[in-house]
Amino acid sequence: MNQGNWNLETVHGEIFRLEKLSCSPLIAAQLMKFLEKPNPSTTDLVEWISLDQILTARILKLANSRNYGFSKHISTLNLAIITIGLQPLKDLLRSITVIDQFSDTVVMNRKENREIFSHSICVAEGARRLAALVDYQTSGEAYIAGLLHDIGRQILTQMYPEDYRLACRHSQNQSIPACEAEKHILDCDHGQVGGWLARSWNFPDNLIDTIENHHQPQNSSCDKKLTYLVHLANLICHSMDRPDDDLAIPNHSDLESEILEKFKKHFLVNGRSLQDFQQLFEIKNRKYSIAS
Ligand SMILES: [Fe+2]
Ligand SMILES: [Fe+2]
Structure with missing residues (x-):
């Protein structure tokens, strides 16, 4: 059931034609300062861009555009920078950050x-x-897939804030998972929404698939391992949470056994506790603390 003037066909069309989303103004401001340095290194540049999912998505969009001839093949920032070239990338970042630090x-x-x-x-x-840990070959790709997995939530928050807020409230009031509440209120969920954008921005198929199916990895039809990696990373982050509206958190011990079972089944990783995984996830001394 949807509310008011919400029309799924219109929304789908608007998202499919979407050219830009705003990145974090805090990151934009910091990146602007960094770009003023005479010779910013590529490594530092990758680190700055990879702090923001929207910035990353916009760089991947450009690298996968038909202009460069690698449409649907660029899934890491290092490859994107090689494809675009350092100077054009810096010019692009300057134009994005000038606009987004104020907008x-x-x-x-x-x-x-x-x-x-x-x-x-x-x-x-x-x-x-x-x-x-599980010997997945391209850890840079796993990072990008994790960074972008909830881009659908960003789209809904930026483009349809009131409707999305209704869905979040419904999830909290009814104690149901966010995807279920979104489907009830908006006729679609944030995985689908993110998938629409990823498709229209020519992202590689494994990224589209992971964004679409990170809450239903069993439906993945492309790179099941990548989808399960992101699915499990998402569950582990939620198990360490502060409250978040992405997922109605089930009983903690249910969540723990779900995570351990899935590791055993899909990655043959056994004998680890949830605490081991949580320790693996602890992130210290990162620049992104500027945004919290
Ligand atoms: Fe999600
Ligand atoms: Fe998530």
Whole structure:
């Protein structure tokens, strides 16, 4: 059931035609300062960009555009920078950051945006560390997939804040998972919404698949391992949570056994406790603390 003037076909069309989303003004301001340095290193540049899911998504969009001839093949920031070239990238970042450090400040500073921001970093770092643990070849890709997994929530928060707030409230009032509440109120969930954008921005198929199915990894039809990595990183971050509206958190011991069972089944990782995984996820001394 949807509310008011919500029309799924219109929303789908609007998201499919979406050209830009705003990145965090805090990151934009810091990145601007960094770009003023005479010779910023590529490593530092990657580190700055990878702090913000929107900035990362916009760089991947450009690298996967038909102009460069690698459409749907670029899934890491290092490859994106090689494809675009350092100088054009710096020019692009300057134009994005000049606009975004001042625009939508009120929207971007809202509590839910900050929550999505820190949650995305937690899932990204967690997915990268899990990738190393289970010998998943491209840990950079696991990081990007984790960073972008909830981009649908950013889209809904930025483009349809009132409708999305209704869905979040419904999830909390009814104690049901966010996806269920979103489907009830908006006729779609944030995984689908993120998938629409990822598809229209020509992201590689495994990233589209992971964004779409991170809450239902059994439906993944592309790179099941990547989808399960991000799914489990998401669950582990929630098990360490402060409250977040992405997932109605079930009983803690249910969540723990769900995580351990899935590790055993999909990655043959046995004999670890939830605490071991949580310790693996602890992130210290990162620049992103500027945004919390
Ligand atoms: Fe999610
Ligand atoms: Fe999430």
